[in-house]
Amino acid sequence: MASEGSIHHTMFLLVVLPALLFHLGAGQPPESPGRIAVIGAGIGGSAVTHFLQQQFGAQVQIDVYEADRVGGRLATTTVNNQQYESGSASIHSLNLHMQGFVKLLGLKHRKEVAGKNAIFSGEHLVLEETDWYLLNLFRLWWHYGISFLRLQMWVEEIMEKFMRIYKYQAHEYAFSTTEELLRSLGGEHFVNMTQKSVAESLQGIGVSQRFIDDVISAVIRASYGQSVAIPALVGAMSLAGTPGNMWAIEGGNKLVCSGLLKMTKANVIHGKVIAICLHNSEKRPVYEVQYEQEDSIGSDFYDLVIIAAPLHKAGYPISFLNFQLPIQQPNGTYHRVVSSVVHGYLNSSFFGFPDPKLFPFSSILSVESPDSSFHSLESLCPVNVSVGFRRKPPQEAAVWRVLSAHPLDRKELKTLFKSYYSVQVVEWQAFPSYGSSQSLPQIIMHDGLYYLSGVEWAASSVEMSAVAAKNVALLAFNRWYELNEKIDQPDLMHKLKTEL
Known part of the structure; x- marks a missing residue:
């Protein structure tokens, strides 16, 4: 039989405590934001x-x-009733959120149109891609030794750790600072990568200075319009975007x-x-x-x-x-990059091809050089690619996107193009002006x-x-x-x- 004291104690728990908790707001789920x-x-x-x-x-x-x-930076411009990407033109295949959005919205990947790349020193082409994968590898090895393999292993390791974020987010874990997010992916090493330059990081794993000057600088200029002094994490994201790993959305x-x-x-x-x-x-x-x-x-x-x-x-x-x-x-501050969409005839002689029919490249990246007026030059495909679409042969007028640090003047345009019908210029404050620390x-x-x-x-x-x-x-x-x-x-x- 319960004592009178225990009965009073039980009554307190049943009556007074719930009222007190209600008054304090405990046990009440908070209202959702309106x-x-x-x-x-x-x-x-x-x-x-x-x-x-x-x-x-x-x-x-x-x-x-x-x-x-x-x-925002996902933008298009219109040339001859066709739309072309003037902003971020392609997306990495490992971008799982973007892949999810495409599926969710019923969108489609744009048909891939093959094209070859080259790197320009300001005076001549220092590296040319061919149709043969093994020949491309041999050329990289011949010019740069195993630097490209060291680069590939470095990028793959970083991307593998970056992919952890999707598992964390699937289980609804969040981070209150960017440093905490990076630390969860790759420890202090990932945080330090925001404070160390990509050049210093690559030198530390044995990548040659020549490879950094010729290839890394060209890729980073094409991506961010900046030098190899940008932070290593920014550089790794850029270098992960090799052509075979990229895609775009049909319609833009x-x-x-x-x-x-x-x-x-x-x-x-x-x-x-x-x-x-x-x-x-x-x-x-x-x-x-x-x-x-x-x-x-x-x-x-x-x-x-x-x-x-x-x-x-x-x-x-x-x-x-x-x-x-x-x-x-x-x-x-934010870094200015100028995107010029030019409809015209490329001056292939400037790149060492007097006969335009022999010019094989759809994209040219430029190394950091006082002789170069542009970061990259790319032949654009429209955002809607039909089944039978083909790139224009080099001797015909095509739509090119030129990325540069400033609007191209008439002399610079005449250097890159024999003639042109139109030039549309968009100035982007596209990315932060990256520095160290x-x-x-x-x-x-x-x-x-x-x-x-x-x-x-x-x-x-x-x-x-x-x-x-x-x-x-x-x-x-x-x-x-x-x-x-x-x-x-x-x-x-x-x-x-x-x-x-």
Whole structure:
């Protein structure tokens, strides 16, 4: 028989404690966020919109602010009623998020059109690709010894470790800083790769200086318009993109962005965000997003705000009102790359082929040289490739994309082309101006304010933005519901192996 004291004790547990817990909010699942703002509708912004809806559910209203065009660096230009990629032209085959988006949206890979590459010193071709794989390998060995094999092993090891992120994200693990994300993939070595140049890293594994000067510099200039002084992790991402590993989307790569926004039924607001203002509330902070739209100023209120636009990019200033940011400012700005889409006749004589019929290359990369006015020169295929499509023979007018540090003047155009019908120029602040010892921006800027685009200071690519988007969506979800065991967990590879 229970004593009177124990009865009173039981009554306390049954009546008073639940009331106390209710009063303190314990045991009550927090409400899901009502409204989320995403600033920027490039691949990062459109991907995070999709991932946020995956995590929080279809009932969450998501507004996407875009000052320019949906797609960002995934952009096209029109020549003779055909569209061509003017931005990021190809995607790596290991990019699992992009592969997933293509399948989810019912898109298709564009038919591959074969082409050969060459590297130009500013005066002559230093390396020419042939149709024979073994001959290409022999030429690499003859010129550079086993440097290309050392490079390949280095890149494969890095990419193998990078692929771990997909397993982590499939199990809904997130990281509060870019450093923690990199550390989970490859330990301190991966973090250090953001502070050491690609040239220094490759020299450390025995890659020859000549191979770095001839080949590595040309690939990095074609990718980022910068030198081999860029961080090793950025360089590894660039060097992983060999031609056989790349693909594109039929109809244009930008269809991923517009497709994800349409599928999530996001409300796209074509306006430029000028300020984010903190408003205190009883439970959680509320953020007011202020924006310009044509000649008017508008604003709205949100529980979460994701910035998927580069804060360090000229012309994209956002004021933060009523709170102090912990964001670290990288020591630099965004790098300008000029994309010139030229419809004309290539001057093959400039590259050592007086007879244009004998010019066999669809792409020419340029090493760092005072004699070279361009980073890369590429014959473009339209975004819609028909079954019987073939590249134009070199003696016919074709559409070429020239990447350079500045707009090409008339003399430079006349050097590269015998004649041309049209030139369309797009200036991109495409990537950070990379240097050594640059700090990585914070992801968590405030309790409900996240910075997605800061990941570009570690490495910049379409898939890196998609990975960062998934991480931010998981981080916001896990922090909102206080699932701390899913954030910054050490030794995740071992943890997942033991769980499975």
